[in-house]
Amino acid sequence: MADEPSDASNADGGGGSGDALAPAMVALDRQRPEDAERVAAEVLRADPKHARALHILGVALTMQGRYDEAVDVLGLGLQVAPTMPELSIQLGYAQLSRGDCANAKVAFARALGISPHPHDALFGMAKAHQELGENEEAAGYFRRYLTNRPNDGGAWLGLGHCLLELGELDAGYECFRTAARGDAKRYGAALTSLAAAARGRFWLRPRDAARFFRESQS
Template sequence: MQRPGEAERLASGVLRANKSNTLAATLLGRALLMQNRADEAVVPLERAARRDGSSKTETLLAIALAGAGRRDEALDQLRQTIARRPPFPPAFLEFASQLAKHGRDDEAISALKSGLALTPNVVELQIRLASLYLGRNDRPKARAILEHALAAAPGRHDVLAELARVMVLDGDYGAAAETFRRALALRPDDALTRANFGVCLLEMGERDAGEVSIRAAARGRPEMIGRAIMSLATTTHGRFFMRPSAVAKFLNG
């Protein structure tokens, strides 16, 4: 229920009464991570990982180690975890994410491919792999992976949104617009997808519809205003604002 402080208090109480309670130690670690207290989360998660040896707990421990600045230990832990069987896909995802965070994209891609070889239909691994290829501007590989993922999971909003983004980069605006519409039908309140849809419409020359979409994405969301302004300024049929009052007038129009 997103009440990590209370979860911490309850889990700590259980551990005071029974130090060997693995579930309480794991929950305490999770609660501390949610409060950005990774260094404190390491101790209970180490204790829980020693007792239950589960891939899930070990992955949480690796997240805590990385958050505490102990990167090499986190990677070592994840190497051990991804070697376990049955495979635990979130461990492969976390391993790849930590590698990519430090510029080791080749290793991250290799890790994701290894995970997909063991668990071929895990969409989260496919999306992350596609994003790494997209970061290298290898759009054909990214698009092929996402199209494969969409065929297996046609109702996944995240796959649709990412695939549409690749289509925009390819200049395939018609296909992108249709894919964005499918994504928004599944999650109408996704502001970022709505803003990207607006950009796509602008690139197609549908200025009025594009501006309506971008305006809707920013309305009531201060964090989206910068994105909206940038979208309008960098697209072929967008706008450029000289004064903050002009921005406010446009967004409230």
């Protein structure tokens, strides 16, 4: 499943029912998409064209792996509110999750054209290009994303993979080192990811791995 965007919208898409959707937002934050789905569905029974509720429902369906349903719901949302960037972003992630990378790029491109805070769209566009083997394009989007989100370890790992594929080994390895900084969880993720990467590295002795990640190419 593809990484999903954060839910950054504060817009109430229809008729002042934002308070009614507050429990759905709490449920999403607590990784309870079934509860969020139920709340959004209740709002939509009263107002079938409530764009905010359609967005939340699309997020909940995506989190449950029901990607085709999510795409349909988010498509309806875009008919109602074509300039609501969160709908395009979530549509892109739902399409990306079901392997439809080409249409995901279309959705993310639409979001980039209308969103004042396009970070999630940049990350999604990077992932879509990467899945298609378009590593140079993916690297460009990862770099744009990291300009404003420099502490995102997952994005550094993504950029590192792209650079290794492009033959930029030193720069790629340095991305993995950057991703590993901070805590043991990030270090473990970087170590596992690098071992699985094309032109990656693997060590039998933990101290050799630790030495590599302490090195700096700067």
